[in-house]
Amino acid sequence: MGAIIENLDKIINVSLIYATFRSATPIIFAALCAAITQQANILNVGTEGIMLVGAFTAVAVSYFTGSWVVGVAAAMLAGVLIAMIIGIGHIKYGADNCAIGMGVNMLALAITKFLLNVVFGMNGSFSSPEIDPIPRVKLEFLSEVPILGEIFCNWSIAEWFVIILIIALQFLFYKTVWGLRLRAVGQFPEAAKTAGINVNKIKYQAVAFAGMIGGLAGAHLSLGYSTQFVENMTSNRGFMGVAAMYFGGANPVFTSLGCLLFGFADSVGARLQAYGIPSQFVLMMPYIVTIAVLSVSMAVKLSANKKRQSSLN
Amino acid sequence: MNNNSAKAGFIRILVTMLLSLGIGALFIVGIGENPIDAYVALFKGAFNGKLRLGTTLAGFTPLLLSSVAFAVAAKAGAFNVGLEGQIFLGGIAAAYIGINWTFLPKPILFVACFAGAAVVGAIWGFIPAALKAYYNVSEVCTTILMNTVALYITSYLVSGPMSAGTANAQSHPVTVTLHQFMKPSSANLGIVIAIILVLLVIFMLYKTTWGYKIRTVGTNPDHADFVGINSKKVFIGSMMLSGALCGIAGCIEVLGVHGYFLNNFATGLGSNGMLAALIVKNNVVATPFMAFFLAVLKAGAMGMQQSTGVPKALVDTITAVFIIIATMETLIQFKEKAKKKAETEKKEG
Amino acid sequence: MSEYVVSMSNIVKTFGTVQAVRHGEFNLKKGEIHSLIGENGAGKSTMMKLLYGMYPINSGEIIVKGKKMDRLDPKTAIEHGIGMVHQEFMLVEELTVLENIILGFEPTKGLTIDFDSARKEVQKYIDQYDMEVQLDKKISQISVGEAQRVEIIKTLMRGADVIILDEPTAVLTPQEARRLFEILKNLREDGKSLVFISHKLDEVMEISNRISVMRQGQYMGTVNKEETSPLDLTKRMIGREVFLNIDKSYGKAGKTVLEVKDVWVSSNKETSKIRGMSLHVNEGEIVGIAGIDGNGQSELIEAITGIRKVEKGSVILNGKDITNFNPKKVRDAGLAHIPEDRNKRGLNRTMSIVDNLVAVQLDEAPFSKGMMVQKADQDKYAEEKVKQFDIRPTDYNLPTSALSGGNAQKVVVAREVSMGKPLLIASQPTRGVDVGAIEIIRNTLEKAKKEGAGVLLVSAELEEIISLSDRIVVIHEGKITGELMASEANENNLGLLMMGGKESK
Secondary structure, X not given: OHHHHHOHHHHOOOHHHHHHHHHHHHHHHHHHHHHHHHHOOOOOOOHHHHHHHHHHHHHHHHHHHOOHHHHHHHHHHHHHHHHHHHHHHHHHOOOOHHHHHHHHHHHXXXXXXXXXXXXXXXXXXXXXXXXXXXXXXXXXXXXXXXXXXXXXXXXXXXXXXXXHHHHHHHHHHHHOHHHHHHHHHHHXXXXXXXXXXXXXXXXXXXXXXXXXXXXXXXXXXXHHHOOOEEOOOOOOHHHHHHHHHHHOOOOHHHHHHHHHHHHHHHHHHHHHHHOOOOOHHHHHHHHHHHHHHHHHHHHHHHHHHHHHHOOOO | OHHHHHHHHHHHHHHHHHHHHHHHHHHHHHOOOOHHHHHHHHHHHHHOOHHHHHHHHHHHHHHHHHHHHHHHXXXXXXXXXXXXXXXXXXXXXXXHHHHHOOOOOHHHHHHHHHHHHHHHHHHHHHHHHHHHHHHOOOXXXXXXXXXXXXXXXXXXXXXXXXXXXXXXXXXXXXXXXXXXXXXXXXXXXXXXXXXXHHHHHHHHHHHEHHHHHHHXXXXXXXXHHHOOOOHHHHHHXXXXXXXXXXXXXXXXXXXXXXXXXXXXXXXXXXXXXXXXXXXXXXXXXXXXXXXXXXXXXXXXXXXXXXXXXXXXXXXXXXXXXXXXXXXXXXXXXXXXHHHHHHHHHHHHO | OOOEEEEEEEEEEEEOOEEEEEEEEEEEEOOOEEEEEOOOOOOHHXXXXXXXXXXXXXXXXXXXXXXXXXXXXXXXXXXXXXXXXXXXXXXXXXOEXXXXXXXXXXXXXXXXXXXXHXXXXXXXXXXXXOOOOOOOOEHHHOOHHXXXXXXXXXXXXXXXXXXXXXXXXXXXXXXXXXXHHHHHHHHHHOOOEEEXXXXXXXXXXXXOOEEEEEEOOEEEEEEEHHHOOHHHHHHHHXXXXXXXXXXXXXXOOOOEEEEEEEEEEOOOOOOOOEEEEEEEEEOOOEEEEEOOOOOOHHHHHHHHOOOOOOOEEEEEEOOEEOOOOOHHHHHHOOEEEEOOOHHHHHOOOOOEHHHHHOHHHOOOOOOEEOOEEOHHHHHHHHHHHHHHOOOOOOOOOOEHHHOOHHHHHHHHHHHHHOOOOOEEEEEOOOOOOOHHHHHHHHHHHHHHHHOOOEEEEEOOOHHHHHHHOOEEEEEEOOEEEEEEEHHHOOHHHHHHHHOOOOOOO
């Protein structure tokens, strides 16, 4: 405890704000990927795998073409391909979401290892100065402003983009025809069907779109957050994304807030560790909070249902 | 009728296996190697010699327990993704008891380690099960989340209060260990314990009233409640049993393989066990065989990498493809049906 | 063009081995309300779902506005002006009323949904037909009656002039039902053609122009409202069947086994489905509960057996208050129960005949010892029961999913009756089974009674009720409308009570 109080000003300070957002960004991308399919009632356990394949593809293509744009585009395409394994398996062949998701995660881990080996002849990780990273946006005019400068002046393009993406998805889900149909398909497919909507088509579209975002999540991790590919570099960020998606009930804004919780825990954890203070309790808090949020919301729903049925109280 | 469906299931798995080995072969050809050589090397890598066979067996042990644990929960209708967390916590409980309760005579300490691991694992299974049974919170998400919580708890303990102070995060050595054989591999008597437990579980499922109740709840909970079986209690009980088996798997890893609690030791054990069970649709008799098959693939991969130019990651790829195909329930059945349909149409026409 | 906007002829529809519609006929004139009536499972909902294109027909012909429909799906049906208000509302709980109404036919402005013009459009219908709804509430926040109006607006927005309403009043309070009728009459005046599916005859008599009757998947004819009466309709709906050969004994009823005192129960959809019911069953008698399906029979039985919550009142079994006991405790207090749905509750279809036969007594000797299952004793018992009840095939290790309806039901009956419990509840014991099984099952109930058990029998078959029961209790809309001895009962006086009328002395 003493160490915490001693170093409190170094643990909690202005730079923690950007640090939190920086660690949260990959998780936000992952969570949005999970949120899209969740809106169609497909639990995307495979987020982790989609992301990992995206990360590898981005590095590989950026390395060979020397263009981060092409790298990111390729990662998104790869994400779609991987996601479609889940889509086809689940929608067409009745695979259990959770099972096929775990299968895809395993496949992603194995195939990226394999390709790392075969394509680059490397074990464990690959980095090279020839990888073209996603550029950062330097806001020179802010760099002199005390607090804002520290927070905003050096973001990666992907970090700015994620904010646009959150707003865009919020708009897409709740203001557009496709979003309305997507939500209807997820919540009550029979109702959507009787309204003349092609349920499976919407589901496939959601899965493909989620694949794009998942690929992007990976590309950000390997070209923005860092500039390298490391085996299993997603290290559970996909699952954190799924957890945050649950936390926020698949609403993009609330889901992202959940991700900030994870990002906050992550960056505080890293700082604690730097001062030799065990960080694990901070790191596990978001998970426990998510379980608590889930349980309380379900319990409330259940008792509301009971009340509605009974006429006597 | 029953025989037929068992046979169809067997054929289905066989076809899936061949299909994934075929896809693997394409990869191997793609990198300019000979698939047959690679597969022979794989086989040798798993069985040839004491060290290799021993390593295969040591890898098989936790997989056997976790896969059967998953299947038991699934028999009552639960999807226990939390195997890994239960293994971790079982391991840490065994380590704690094995290090600190030295006042107990050895044989009793030994039993205490197993009992402690089982209890802690069962508690970790109880939480999501009760949340599901009484509040309808999906056990899939809670168990996924609780895996990470368990990982952090153990990681805190072995890098903090229970740390041996070494560079690697690990605990002090435990004072009781399981006898190792086929040295220098880490195969140990835990495998005997695991096999006995699995046999007991199979016996329990098919010869006792508990097993009957678990199977009834898993297949038709409405009927179960109707005939007077408390489906909620049975559901929770089977998740606790599942957790206890995982806890014991953790205990065997600590007492048998490492001799201390090694941070992160169970990573991947849970998901592999779960997949072994899923492939055979939670058939508890077939599950151990599938667990063995996966253990062979994993262990043989190293040998293959050493004696041919094929990286061991390829084996994981094949396993993953195998699993993905196996989860697509209607993929292979669909083909069979289409064939049947075509046949009957021919007859009629 | 013919005078009909819709005409369906020679319709056949099967699901797997079940023939839901054996021979269906239906037609609809412009600007009329045409009721389609029949008991549960008579095929009336299925007929209309076929018209709406929810499933393809096996054979027959559907003509809509002079055009023969070869392939119908909901989308084509909507395009041809057919709308359907399903019994289970097709509304997404978490979406708003407005979003639900426009789903699938959303007006757009640029990238976004044009909620403003949608709102104006909807408001037109609200004003025109006086259907008040709150457009910005979520479905989960509005009442059932309002949700139903949302469904009707939905069909109108899609340009429907043929509107099918599947048991619309089943979920409404009497006040809400009155309001619905006003709306329906407005719609008719406006030239819409309506199909009204129901089994509540007073409502049908009030609102219809014409009435068609179905029974067991068969079309039983169409009548003008002026030419019929509730009694006539009841006879057509229930029909009469060949009386099977049962030796009915008139034993002496002993002490009371079951007493139900002023019980109130809610159903899944309806609050207070059962409103203050009291009845009793004595040893050595069969009490039949007569009533048109869906008037609270299922809820009553579920409440007695501990499956559904009793909100008020008490249930006494063998002198012991068992109100809201769990099913296991109710059974321990002396109850055996043949449930109405053998596939949902009665059987575990994946498990074997022997497993199902011993399910209730699994923890008792000789079927288990400690926690060990005694397979040999179970097999012996199963062999005996298979012979006694003529269950075929005789291999008791087969899963019950391999059995025909009659044989599957015999497994349930064998299990429940063999325990010799003082109270036996038999709910629709012969529904969907063959004649041979009917005879065995009815004789079994008769035998249980002779041996001193009190039997509470619920059946949709009036003939079954009359021929088996000693005493008959008639229920209508969750209340008891009369009680008479079987010897005095006939289709006329029962029919009258089943429609809610008073017993005429």
